[in-house]
Ligand code: SF4
């Protein structure tokens with residue numbers, strides 16, 4: 001079963017994101033160089049009810065709001081603080097321990113020395129493996145605290161990852177989402193003041209101010225050679 005869904009984000013400056021359904025899973029086909037994370041979110045949202053998806057007519061069964069720990073990115077935290085203020089943020093959000101910058105620095109140096117990686121590659125490899133997300137608080141039932149009677153009470157303000165998530169994703173979309181998440185988590189650390197923005201200058205979120213400014217292409221780095229090198233080393 002294969003299908004094609006055209007990008008429907010014509011309100012976003014004409015950028016193109018093409019998704020397709022393959023074996024019931026939503027996948028990324030192509031995107032234009034100017035396509036942003038907002039365009040990606042719009043395309044995924046538009047595709048949610050495609051009848052060829054395994055999860056056809058996803059209208060919010062809510063299982064992902066129980067079982068997934070959907071991370072909040074820096075922009076989500078900024079928007080929440082504007083609404084709730086700093087004091088109340090802990091009522092809705094769980095913070096992991098701040099990362100140890102000394103450990104980060106030592107691990108990056110080790111990767112460079114032992115494997116000959118350049119600093120950006122070594123940093124990305126470290127960040128992809130060490131990204132404990134800031135998440136929404138769970139209720140006693142184990143669901144996201146915003147889920148009530150099967151409905152999201154935070155729908156219009158939910159985090160970027162909530163709107164990007166589909167439980168039936170193809171490999172390319174899942175891999176892109178993973179890379180967006182890792183970088184989004186590290187940017188959230190910077191928003192919390194746990195790491196200087198200059199330390200994550202390679203992070204596509206750091207040089208932008210909203211999901212409308214962050215290019216999808218910024219996450220399309222190919223670390224497969226580096227990962228293969230690590231695989232053979234261990
Ligand atoms: S994405 Fe979430 S709400 Fe939609 S069908 Fe999958 S589990 Fe249900």
Ligand code: SF4
Nearest residue numbers: 065144147152158162
């Ligand atoms: S904010 Fe809403 S969509 Fe996101 S995890 Fe919570 S209940 Fe689900």
